[in-house]
Amino acid sequence: MKMSRFLVPTLKEAPSDAVAVSHKLALRAGLIHQEAAGIFSWLPLGIRVLKKIEQIVREEMDRAGAVEVLLPTIQKADLWRKSGRYDDYGAEMLRIKDRHDRDFLFGPTAEEVMTEIVGAHVNSYQQLPVILYNIQWKFRDEVRPRFGVLRSREFLMKDAYSYDLDEAGARESYNRMFVAYLNIFARLGLSVLPVRADPGPIGGDLSHEFMLLAKTGESMVYADDRALGLPAPGVPPEDRAELQALVDERLAPYAASDELHDASEYEARVEEGHRMEARGVEVGHIFFFGDKYSRSMDVKLDGPDGQPIALQSGSYGVGVSRLVAAIIEASHDEKGIIWPEAVAPFHVGIVNLAPDKEEVSALANKVYNALEGAGRQCLLDDRKIRAGGKFADMDLIGLPWQVVIGPRSVASGELELKNRASGETVSLGFHDLIARLTQGSAGN
Structure with missing residues (x-):
């Protein structure tokens, strides 16, 4: 969504x-x-x-x-x-x-x-x-x-x-x-x-x-x-x-x-x-x-x-x-809020930091489609508002995982993944991120 x-x-x-x-x-x-x-x-x-x-x-x-x-x-x-x-x-x-x-x-x-x-x-x-x-x-x-x-x-x-x-x-x-x-x-x-x-x-x-x-x-x-x-x-x-x-x-x-x-x-x-x-x-x-x-x-x-x-x-x-x-x-x-995985309204929140930039939106949509295709429910923040507002809203609504995508993600090939409960943040390539969020510690 x-x-x-x-x-x-x-x-x-x-x-x-x-x-x-x-x-x-x-x-x-x-x-x-x-x-x-x-x-x-x-x-x-x-x-x-x-x-x-x-x-x-x-x-x-x-x-x-x-x-x-x-x-x-x-x-x-x-x-x-x-x-x-x-x-x-x-x-x-x-x-x-x-x-x-x-x-x-x-x-x-x-x-x-x-x-x-x-x-x-x-x-x-x-x-x-x-x-x-x-x-x-x-x-x-x-x-x-x-x-x-x-x-x-x-x-x-x-x-x-x-x-x-x-x-x-x-x-x-x-x-x-x-x-x-x-x-x-x-x-x-x-x-x-x-x-x-x-x-x-x-x-x-x-x-x-x-x-x-x-x-x-x-x-x-x-x-x-x-x-x-x-x-x-x-x-x-x-x-x-x-x-x-x-x-x-x-x-x-x-x-x-x-x-x-x-x-x-x-x-x-x-x-x-x-x-x-x-x-x-x-x-x-x-x-x-x-x-x-x-x-x-x-x-x-x-x-x-x-x-x-x-x-x-x-x-x-x-x-x-x-x-x-x-x-x-x-x-x-x-x-x-920090929702448990079993009842979270969405499993993953995807934050698009530059929705006006075609290559950033393309990468955000790629992550969104891959996760949705694997059965993970995603909320893609594609709103044209300041980054601070997006981060605050994501923390407020409390989805278990947040993926942050901006111009640096396109340039480096690394995406930022944050766990809402622990606050831990890691940088992963596209395939590693999808694997992390569709098996193992991310749950189902």
């Missing part, structure tokens, strides 16, 4: 009401445009990052055995009345009426809708377990939306729901999703800590949040610091005991958010030199709530003995749009 034909509305300064680093940089790098408090449009760079995160989430859900569906954004109020949540959910729910004066709502979550689908289409216990997931825009009317897309009113969310015949099977599904979440965050380059958490209005007796440690976090996290930095677990084991042991390993010996923190237990179970207290941003939340929804909505199946059983369920949410901000919070410097 050529920058002269692409919308990248960078800003030198962030608006005064932007407080969080991720909010400031998302606005300055032209990822988002604010429409109202907590409501944003996603601009070309931002939507590319959003789609890449969404795809990683989708791949890990599929790998864990979940199946994708697409649910309506507008839900019937009667479903929520049936579950008992319509009045209990509170002012965060945006309630609306259609032209026939029927009650609807803009979905903040989808336990009721998904449970109704399972009740209508799962007819035998032999079809269980069922895990369905949905990637969709949600709306919660936050009292104080802030920090940009870290806490917005409208957001893109992946929510999954599991249905099992008994509690043992349901907890296995819960653990399978737990491992899938660890894999998602590892692929995004995030060091995330799973902690015990309050299930809140979702309900249930088992819940974990996945917390990214950041100064802008709204929750306090108390944990053993040795729980950070563990490698991704990979494909969840099929054996139930092995799966449970893997989950237990990632939770030991202590990790809790402030709602469930027990100071005496914390001091007893965590050695003084390993106690960690920090603020955290929730980037994922999972719940096991038993038959809370299936019983209230009368979703039952005949078990092996012919007796009707209310299904055991769990739900699993991850904020896809929130993860854009979370990655920025975790990966930036004073110049701008």
